[in-house]
Amino acid sequence: MTIDFQKQLNPAQWQAVHSSQGPLLVIAGAGSGKTRTIAYRLAYLVRQGVAPENILLLTFTRKAAQEMLHRAARLIERELGGVAGGTFHSFASSVLRRYAPALGYPDRFTIMDSPDMREVLGQVRNDLNLGKGDKAFPKKATILGLISKSRNKEMDIAQLLEQESPHLLPYAGDVQLIAEAYAAFKPRHGLMDYDDLLYNLERLLREREDLAEFLRMRHGHVMVDEFQDTNRVQARLVQLLAGDGRGMMVVGDDAQSIYAFRGAEVRNILAFPKTYPDTTIVRLEENYRSAQPILDLTNALLKNATTRFEKNLFSRRAEGPKPQLIHTISDQTQAKAVVDKILELSRECRLRDIAVLFRAGFQSYPVEMLLNRIGLRFRKFGGLKFTEAAHIKDVLAYLRLIANPADLPAWQRAVVHVKGLGPKTCTGFCKALLEGDQKKVAQVEKKFPDVAAAFALINDLRREKPAPDAALERILEFYRPLFQERYPDDYPRRQAGLDQLLQIAAGFEELDAFLAELTLESPEEGGEVDSEQEDYVVLSTVHSAKGLEWKSVLIIDLVNGRFPSRHALDKADDLEEERRLLYVACTRARDYLGLFVPSSVYNRFQGGSEPAMPSLFVSELPLECYEEWREDYLGTLKPRDAAKAGRPTSRSPASKTLPPPKPSGSLPHPLHAPKDPKTFGYCRHKIFGRGKIVEFLPPNRYRVNFTGFGLKTIMADFLTMED
DNA sequence: CACCAATCCGATTTA
DNA sequence: CGGATTGGTG
Numbered sequence: 001m002t003i004d005f006q007k008q009l010n011p012a013q014w015q016a017v018h019s020s021q022g023p024l025l026v027i028a029g030a031g032s033g034k035t036r037t038i039a040y041r042l043a044y045l046v047r048q049g050v051a052p053e054n055i056l057l058l059t060f061t062r063k064a065a066q067e068m069l070h071r072a073a074r075l076i077e078r079e080l081g082g083v084a085g086g087t088f089h090s091f092a093s094s095v096l097r098r099y100a101p102a103l104g105y106p107d108r109f110t111i112m113d114s115p116d117m118r119e120v121l122g123q124v125r126n127d128l129n130l131g132k133g134d135k136a137f138p139k140k141a142t143i144l145g146l147i148s149k150s151r152n153k154e155m156d157i158a159q160l161l162e163q164e165s166p167h168l169l170p171y172a173g174d175v176q177l178i179a180e181a182y183a184a185f186k187p188r189h190g191l192m193d194y195d196d197l198l199y200n201l202e203r204l205l206r207e208r209e210d211l212a213e214f215l216r217m218r219h220g221h222v223m224v225d226e227f228q229d230t231n232r233v234q235a236r237l238v239q240l241l242a243g244d245g246r247g248m249m250v251v252g253d254d255a256q257s258i259y260a261f262r263g264a265e266v267r268n269i270l271a272f273p274k275t276y277p278d279t280t281i282v283r284l285e286e287n288y289r290s291a292q293p294i295l296d297l298t299n300a301l302l303k304n305a306t307t308r309f310e311k312n313l314f315s316r317r318a319e320g321p322k323p324q325l326i327h328t329i330s331d332q333t334q335a336k337a338v339v340d341k342i343l344e345l346s347r348e349c350r351l352r353d354i355a356v357l358f359r360a361g362f363q364s365y366p367v368e369m370l371l372n373r374i375g376l377r378f379r380k381f382g383g384l385k386f387t388e389a390a391h392i393k394d395v396l397a398y399l400r401l402i403a404n405p406a407d408l409p410a411w412q413r414a415v416v417h418v419k420g421l422g423p424k425t426c427t428g429f430c431k432a433l434l435e436g437d438q439k440k441v442a443q444v445e446k447k448f449p450d451v452a453a454a455f456a457l458i459n460d461l462r463r464e465k466p467a468p469d470a471a472l473e474r475i476l477e478f479y480r481p482l483f484q485e486r487y488p489d490d491y492p493r494r495q496a497g498l499d500q501l502l503q504i505a506a507g508f509e510e511l512d513a514f515l516a517e518l519t520l521e522s523p524e525e526g527g528e529v530d531s532e533q534e535d536y537v538v539l540s541t542v543h544s545a546k547g548l549e550w551k552s553v554l555i556i557d558l559v560n561g562r563f564p565s566r567h568a569l570d571k572a573d574d575l576e577e578e579r580r581l582l583y584v585a586c587t588r589a590r591d592y593l594g595l596f597v598p599s600s601v602y603n604r605f606q607g608g609s610e611p612a613m614p615s616l617f618v619s620e621l622p623l624e625c626y627e628e629w630r631e632d633y634l635g636t637l638k639p640r641d642a643a644k645a646g647r648p649t650s651r652s653p654a655s656k657t658l659p660p661p662k663p664s665g666s667l668p669h670p671l672h673a674p675k676d677p678k679t680f681g682y683c684r685h686k687i688f689g690r691g692k693i694v695e696f697l698p699p700n701r702y703r704v705n706f707t708g709f710g711l712k713t714i715m716a717d718f719l720t721m722e723d
Numbered sequence: 724c725a726c727c728a729a730t731c732c733g734a735t736t737t738a
Numbered sequence: 739c740g741g742a743t744t745g746g747t748g
Contacts, residue, residue: 061738089738114737118741139742194738261736360735362739382736420748422726520738543736565735581736 005044009037016249016282017041023245023276025269028253029313030298030587031289031549035064038223038251039071042080045221046072052082056219056241060226062086062521064547068225084219086521088234089194092201093516095215096192102208103200106190108403108512111519115388116409117144117193123408123427124181130174138168138175147179151195152231152263164571166701166713189406189434198233205240216243226547227252227272231263245276255302258543258581260573287313289549291320294593297625298586304620305579306572313587323586323593325618325626326637330609331557333631334598335366338554339374341594342537345552351377353551355538357585359563359578363556364539366602377536382544385522391483391494392501396518398454398475399468402461403511406434417482418450454478468514469505476502542585553589555582556596559612560687569687572718582617595626616686682722685714690722 006014013033016026017040028034038057046052059065065085073080084091093111100109112120118140131137138146146168150160157179158172168175186192192200205212222242224230227250230238242248250272257266273279287295292315299312326341328334338356345354358364361382371378386392397413404410411430415421425444429451432440445452457478461471476498484491504523508514538550557563564578586593595618603610613619628640680693683704691706700716 087738111738133743135743141741197738259737262738362734365739420726424725522738541736567735577736 005040009040010286012282012284013037017044019280023279024249025272025279026251026282028251028284031287032284033288034251035068039068042072043075047076050221052080054219055083055221057083057085058088058224089197090520092197096200097512099204103204105187109190109192110400110404110407111516112191112193113519119409119412120185121182124185125178128177128181138171143175143178146175148195149263154232189408190404202233202237212240215241221247224250228254228257228266228269229259229264230268231265235268255580256584258577258584260577285313287315289590290315291317291591293320293322294589297323298583300621300625301583301617306576320591322627324629325595326629328598328631331366331598331601333635334556334596335370338367338556338596339370341554349551351535351537355540355550356554356556357540357542357545358556359565361541378539379536380539382541387518387522389497392497395475395479399471400515401458414454415451417486418448421448468508468511469502472502472505542581545588546584549588549590551590552592554594555585558595558597558615558618559601560615563615570712570714572715579617683719684722685719
């Protein structure tokens with residue numbers, strides 16, 4: 001049997017599968033058969049007599065874990081239900097559920113999603129009376145982002161602001177106060193946010209050595225996928241769970257690190273051999289996915305990275321078509337070109353072999369509209385979440401209150417439809433409940449009979465402890481009249497969502513597990529019903545496309561400000577992450593890669609449309625990497641030279657403002673801080689072009705006035721001197 | 724004071 | 739399409 005395994009794998013993969021002496025680090029390049037290797041290792045371990053219960057498989061999404069387990073099960077013709085698998089967060093949630101009181105929490109806790117977190121943050125900000133009437137005061141989402149990032153990077157708020165958003169420095173004190181109040185609020189109300197799951201698990205494992213030891217015994221084999229995207233606390237958790245590292249395997253690819261924005265540390269993977277000196281390193285570099293021309297392009301993309309990766313993927317696959325670079329006049333005509341391309345490609349394959357990828361959720365709207373118009377089915381990943389739809393949140397709020405009556409955001413949700421009752425009264429009610437102030441509770445109940453009814457139902461259900469689906473049925477009964485009143489025109493459509501929710505609930509025995517699962521791994525709208533037969537084009541953000549692959553991949557909006565995102569334009573590290581993001585996007589393609597560059601994009605200022613420059617990542621690519629097409633003013637695509645001959649390209653704003661061709665790679669002269677302001681001269685920026693330096697901002701930033709872009713503050717290592 | 728409706732602005736990426 | 743903010747009403 002062992003022989004079979006070896007035969008079906010290449011030597012590196014085989015080593016990754018059977019090596020079991022000590023810590024194992026697998027550097028798995030894009031498309032190098034990583035999923036397959038992990039699946040084989042799972043199968044191999046079980047064949048060697050390891051009990052599935054002894055394996056812990058930590059992945060980035062539940063789907064990834066399931067895929068690996070499914071493949072492994074097929075290999076050895078045996079179910080692997082006993083393997084503990086899932087995301088760090090879901091694993092943490094399942095351990096913490098049993099030990100919440102040890103952490104100073106009520107015996108049950110609720111996991112908040114982003115809207116809940118916003119709600120709570122708004123609450124504490126109001127309590128502190130901060131930010132009222134100050135337009136520049138950071139928004140809730142911004143503050144939450146800062147809190148999370150400061151925790152994940154384990155850095156002061158002030159320090160973080162100094163490094164990343166100096167313009168918010170004046171608010172450092174206020175943000176710090178809010179962060180503290182927010183942190184104190186959560187345990188009081190039995191709430192955890194995503195970060196709490198990780199930090200509380202770490203705290204628990206450190207405080208309860210017996211539990212840590214138990215988990216180490218139980219999970220003798222710890223496997224971690226996408227290790228390059230773990231942050232510091234995750235790395236420490238792995239360390240706590242894996243002990244001396246025997247039986248541990250971590251898998252990742254430094255070139256595919258795309259979660260620095262939430263505190264991921266590539267260092268975790270780079271320094272792994274130092275942390276565990278007896279590490280065996282295996283490199284999977286042979287690519288089984290993409291045709292060579294696609295790899296040529298992705299290799300070129302990485303060649304221009306400032307921190308070089310030792311990556312040179314090679315493919316055994318036969319030659320395929322060159323990637324296409326397609327210039328369109330606007331993002332509107334881009335949508336048309338994309339749909340035309342989908343139709344052309346779909347003559348040869350199923351729709352689900354085709355994916356359209358983009359940087360941010362909203363960028364696919366024009367394509368979605370066109371697809372709807374011509375009646376082509378599609379499915380969008382990484383956009384709005386199923387559980388974030390208003391009606392779903394409504395009913396979930398009641399369920400949450402059964403588990404945790406102190407859940408303030410759930411109360412807010414449950415009573416918004418009660419006339420005359422707003423957030424203030426609700427907060428008061430919740431507080432009264434929490435403090436056991438019966439008088440106040442009765443008072444509110446008397447004034448608002450609807451609240452009394454809801455509360456009675458919740459109390460009944462808490463006493464009766466029905467299964468999740470039964471509880472949901474009761475709640476739906478109660479909710480139905482409100483529901484039909486609230487969504488008079490489209491409640492049939494929303495009903496389908498509620499039915500789907502019931503279906504999911506039926507798969508759970510415990511309410512807490514059901515709720516945790518929904519917040520941690522929200523299902524896709526439409527459900528998984530007969531998804532095998534259904535055919536649809538996939539639309540996805542690049543982040544959500546991680547780990548997946550398609551025969552054909554179309555990437556849209558490859559212009560500066562969109563991809564790379566405008567938020568990354570003046571931060572060197574962020575820009576590098578955008579580059580890796582594009583690398584991830586391109587390496588999803590097996591046979592065909594289409595890169596779409598609109599010459600203008602919609603922008604609500606500037607009266608609709610705004611000229612756009614091709615993404616610097618694309619401009620840097622050697623010409624021989626791709627085949628270039630350009631849309632003419634009649635809307636037809638022509639090979640580039642023909643288009644040029646037909647009409648002068650000067651009409652295209654893109655070609656006019658492009659920075660002059662420059663050898664790719666490192667910047668010629670690093671800019672040094674001039675001692676005398678008078679020596680300020682001109683400089684050049686990769687994206688904004690030439691500009692006049694007007695001010696030096698110690699320690700390492702400049703104010704620069706760029707033609708056409710105005711004043712910008714830029715990091716010094718991002719500029720080159722001009723004579 | 725607390726709630727509600729209208730309005731305007733503005734859009735990363737995720738567990 | 740959402741949210742935050744604002745001004746009007748009970």
